[in-house]
Amino acid sequence: MSIFVAFEILGTIAFAISGAVVAISKKMDIFGVAILGMTTAVGGGILRDLILGITPPAAFQSPGYALTAIAVSLLVFLPPVRRLLHWKEKLYETALLLFDAIGLGIFTVIGVQTAYIARGELNAFLAIFVGVVTGCGGGVLRDMFAGTPPYIFVKHFYATASILGAVACILLWNIGQMPAMLLGAAVTLALRLLAAYYRWSLPKAK
Amino acid sequence: MSIFVAFEILGTIAFAISGAVVAISKKMDIFGVAILGMTTAVGGGILRDLILGITPPAAFQSPGYALTAIAVSLLVFLPPVRRLLHWKEKLYETALLLFDAIGLGIFTVIGVQTAYIARGELNAFLAIFVGVVTGCGGGVLRDMFAGTPPYIFVKHFYATASILGAVACILLWNIGQMPAMLLGAAVTLALRLLAAYYRWSLPKAK
Amino acid sequence: MSIFVAFEILGTIAFAISGAVVAISKKMDIFGVAILGMTTAVGGGILRDLILGITPPAAFQSPGYALTAIAVSLLVFLPPVRRLLHWKEKLYETALLLFDAIGLGIFTVIGVQTAYIARGELNAFLAIFVGVVTGCGGGVLRDMFAGTPPYIFVKHFYATASILGAVACILLWNIGQMPAMLLGAAVTLALRLLAAYYRWSLPKAK
Numbered sequence: 001m002s003i004f005v006a007f008e009i010l011g012t013i014a015f016a017i018s019g020a021v022v023a024i025s026k027k028m029d030i031f032g033v034a035i036l037g038m039t040t041a042v043g044g045g046i047l048r049d050l051i052l053g054i055t056p057p058a059a060f061q062s063p064g065y066a067l068t069a070i071a072v073s074l075l076v077f078l079p080p081v082r083r084l085l086h087w088k089e090k091l092y093e094t095a096l097l098l099f100d101a102i103g104l105g106i107f108t109v110i111g112v113q114t115a116y117i118a119r120g121e122l123n124a125f126l127a128i129f130v131g132v133v134t135g136c137g138g139g140v141l142r143d144m145f146a147g148t149p150p151y152i153f154v155k156h157f158y159a160t161a162s163i164l165g166a167v168a169c170i171l172l173w174n175i176g177q178m179p180a181m182l183l184g185a186a187v188t189l190a191l192r193l194l195a196a197y198y199r200w201s202l203p204k205a206k
Numbered sequence: 207m208s209i210f211v212a213f214e215i216l217g218t219i220a221f222a223i224s225g226a227v228v229a230i231s232k233k234m235d236i237f238g239v240a241i242l243g244m245t246t247a248v249g250g251g252i253l254r255d256l257i258l259g260i261t262p263p264a265a266f267q268s269p270g271y272a273l274t275a276i277a278v279s280l281l282v283f284l285p286p287v288r289r290l291l292h293w294k295e296k297l298y299e300t301a302l303l304l305f306d307a308i309g310l311g312i313f314t315v316i317g318v319q320t321a322y323i324a325r326g327e328l329n330a331f332l333a334i335f336v337g338v339v340t341g342c343g344g345g346v347l348r349d350m351f352a353g354t355p356p357y358i359f360v361k362h363f364y365a366t367a368s369i370l371g372a373v374a375c376i377l378l379w380n381i382g383q384m385p386a387m388l389l390g391a392a393v394t395l396a397l398r399l400l401a402a403y404y405r406w407s408l409p410k411a412k
Numbered sequence: 413m414s415i416f417v418a419f420e421i422l423g424t425i426a427f428a429i430s431g432a433v434v435a436i437s438k439k440m441d442i443f444g445v446a447i448l449g450m451t452t453a454v455g456g457g458i459l460r461d462l463i464l465g466i467t468p469p470a471a472f473q474s475p476g477y478a479l480t481a482i483a484v485s486l487l488v489f490l491p492p493v494r495r496l497l498h499w500k501e502k503l504y505e506t507a508l509l510l511f512d513a514i515g516l517g518i519f520t521v522i523g524v525q526t527a528y529i530a531r532g533e534l535n536a537f538l539a540i541f542v543g544v545v546t547g548c549g550g551g552v553l554r555d556m557f558a559g560t561p562p563y564i565f566v567k568h569f570y571a572t573a574s575i576l577g578a579v580a581c582i583l584l585w586n587i588g589q590m591p592a593m594l595l596g597a598a599v600t601l602a603l604r605l606l607a608a609y610y611r612w613s614l615p616k617a618k
Contacts, residue, residue, distance in 0.1 A: 023359070031366055032359040046257075051458075053467030055259030056325075056332060063331040119468075125475040126468060140557075145346075147355055149559055153435070153444040160443055229565070237572055238565040252463075261465030262531075262538060269537040351552075353561055 003178060004113075007185075009068060011106030015041040016069035017099040019142045020076035021085065025092060026146050030077055036145060037073025038066050044107045044137035048130055052118040100139055100151065101161075101192040105185035108135030108162045109169045113181060116173075124170050131166035132159060135188070157195035161188045209384060210319075213391075215274060217312030221247040222275035223305040225348045226282035227291065231298060232352050236283055242351060243279025244272050250313045250343035254336055258324040306345055306357065307367075307398040311391035314341030314368045315375045319387060322379075330376055337372035338365060341394070363401035367394045415590060416525075419597075421480060423518030428453040428481035429511040431554045432488035433497065437504060438558050442489055448557060449485025450478050456519045456549035460542055464530040512551055512563065513573075513604040517597035520547030520574045521581045525593060528585075536582055543578035544571060547600070569607035573600045 019040030023033040042059040049057035059065050075081065085092050111134025115127040136152050136159060143150040152158045169184025194200070225246030229239040248265040255263035265271050281287065291298050317340025321333040342358050342365060349356040358364045375390025400406070431452030435445040454471040461469035471477050487493065497504050523546025527539040548564050548571060555562040564570045581596025606612070 026355075026359075028359055029362065031363070035365050036359060050256055050462055051468050051472060053259075053465075056257050056321075056336070060257060060332050060335050061329070066335070115468075123473070126472050129472050129478070130468070144350065144556065145356055145359055149438075150557055153438075153440055153448060153557055156441065157443070159447050232561075232565075234565055235568065237569070241571050242565060256462055259465075262463050262527075262542070266463060266538050266541050267535070272541070350556065351562055351565055 011103050012041045012065050012068055013072050014099040015103035015138050016072040017076055018096055020073040021096050022142055022146050033077045034070045034073045038069040040138045040142040041069035042066055043141040044134045047137040048111050048134040097196055101189050104135045104162055105188035108165045108188050109181040109184040112166050112169045128166040132162045135162040156200050157191055161191040217309050218247045218271050218274055219278050220305040221309035221344050222278040223282055224302055226279040227302050228348055228352045239283045240276045240279045244275040246344045246348040247275035248272055249347040250340045253343040254317050254340040303402055307395050310341045310368055311394035314371045314394050315387040315390040318372050318375045334372040338368045341368040362406050363397055367397040423515050424453045424477050424480050425484050426511040427515035427550050428484040429488055430508055432485040433508050434554055434558050445489045446482045446485045450481040452550045452554040453481035454478055455553040456546045459549040460523050460546040509608050513601050516547045516574055517600035520577045520600050521593040521596040524578050524581045539582055540578040544574045547574040568612050569603055573603040
């Protein structure tokens with residue numbers, strides 16, 4: 001298994017957890033939890049492939065990702081895990097923040113990479129845009145299906161963290177694809193967590 | 207007219223009715239009813255075609271389906287029909303359940319068939335996934351546009367009924383395409399109605 | 413710069429304003445405003461290109477449109493502009509109605525034109541359908557992301573204005589592409605504004 005595949009599986013697991021956590025908080029039953037976890041995990045990649053003209057999207061051809069996401073969601077649904085999440089009020093929010101941020105970082109740079117491979121050249125604007133859609137798409141679908149305002153519109157530095165991670169990945173591309181992707185994902189993850197921790201405050205309409 | 211086309215028209219009518227019923231319950235005006243009925247009826251097929259790379263999607267090339275769905279929605283909007291729906295509180299829910307389940311069953315197996323034809327071979331995972339998206343897609347769009355939590359996340363055995371119907375259709379494929387599709391659709395329809403009638407209860411997060 | 417490009421930029425600006433106005437009314441912060449403005453402006457065109465099989469969609473290849481939309485959204489977010497919008501209760505609603513109607517008219521006929529060019533022949537049904545999706549798509553995404561019932565399902569003559577503008581554009585196509593598009597957009601704009609001003613009343617389910 002290549003390190004790229006391991007990276008994608010990690011992103012899939014992280015987003016599946018975030019989807020399952022949201023589904024549980026919305027009192028969905030076990031099937032709703034599995035489906036929302038899977039949708040969150042594979043949704044961004046499906047949007048990415050549709051935009052790049054890769055049909056059927058990879059998720060529809062390789063059962064591994066969807067099945068991994070379903071298995072992870074079912075694990076999160078296990079009573080001991082759920083009890084853990086409810087143990088402290090804050091734990092639910094922290095888990096959602098953390099796993100969503102990991103998925104955001106990983107899928108952003110995978111989107112950049114896929115745009116690069118699909119087009120055979122690095123069109124920076126296309127790569128950033130596709131990276132952001134790949135990174136944010138799963139979470140947007142998760143929040144819309146769960147009936148909550150999408151994170152991307154209400155959380156500080158959500159899309160911005162994704163954009164800056166994509167930019168970092170592209171700027172570092174020449175040092176090697178894997179370090180560029182790892183550092184790009186780290187930039188997004190770090191910015192997103194810092195913004196949440198320090199509650200970076202942005203101008204808001206009154 | 208081939209029996210396949212008749213089958214697809216029946217699914218279109220059933221989903222158009224379900225969309226119109228939801229729109230009426232949301233107090234939409236006549237245009238909203240027509241558009242929601244049409245979106246429900248052709249939405250799943252459009253998603254299916256985008257995933258399979260069939261562009262423009264069939265619904266955009268053959269006016270018949272969209273126009274049928276609009277005509278059916280306007281019929282449902284006629285005062286006598288609406289009065290009938292309101293006659294008993296339960297009738298509205300029953301109509302929605304029944305026609306949604308018929309559309310779910312038919313579009314699931316049409317999705318399986320389209321995936322098979324488009325790829326020239328039966329990739330079981332792809333066919334099931336595309337079948338479920340085709341079957342559930344129209345209803346998900348309907349519920350999201352109407353501002354209600356999508357059926358697929360909150361109703362027992364919704365996606366599961368679709369998955370099991372797709373699996374049955376694929377297992378039976380060798381006995382002939384049409385009997386496989388009819389039986390697959392029947393499996394989905396029967397499971398969905400049984401689950402609703404007996405209120406099959408699934409574990410839910412507390 | 414061709415007159416067609418100027419026309420598309422005008423539509424982009426109008427829809428970006430409508431998206432920013434909705435985002436501000438939903439108390440989103442400056443990033444949410446920029447992203448919702450951009451999504452509204454480029455969303456319809458992206459759906460159009462996916463349907464026609466044009467991948468990556470134009471918006472992903474030409475940075476101009478997305479960046480224009482972001483810049484316009486940030487301008488709308490400037491305190492003096494926001495204060496102006498809040499100056500009178502009605503002004504907010506009027507701005508949304510007006511700019512949404514301009515975007516609806518322009519993107520409808522651009523959708524018709526793109527369908528025509530992409531297919532090399534004028535398939536009237538396809539052109540109308542693609543025109544309506546292009547015109548209404550950005551606004552539907554805007555309203556769904558903002559958590560409000562989509563305009564298209566609740567406003568009188570919204571989709572109808574788009575359909576009639578597309579039909580006018582197609583009927584006039586032989587007198588020349590540009591006059592046909594200008595008149596088609598004018599038909600949609602005029603019908604939408606007249607319907608809102610005179611509160612054209614349509615049958616509604618009781």
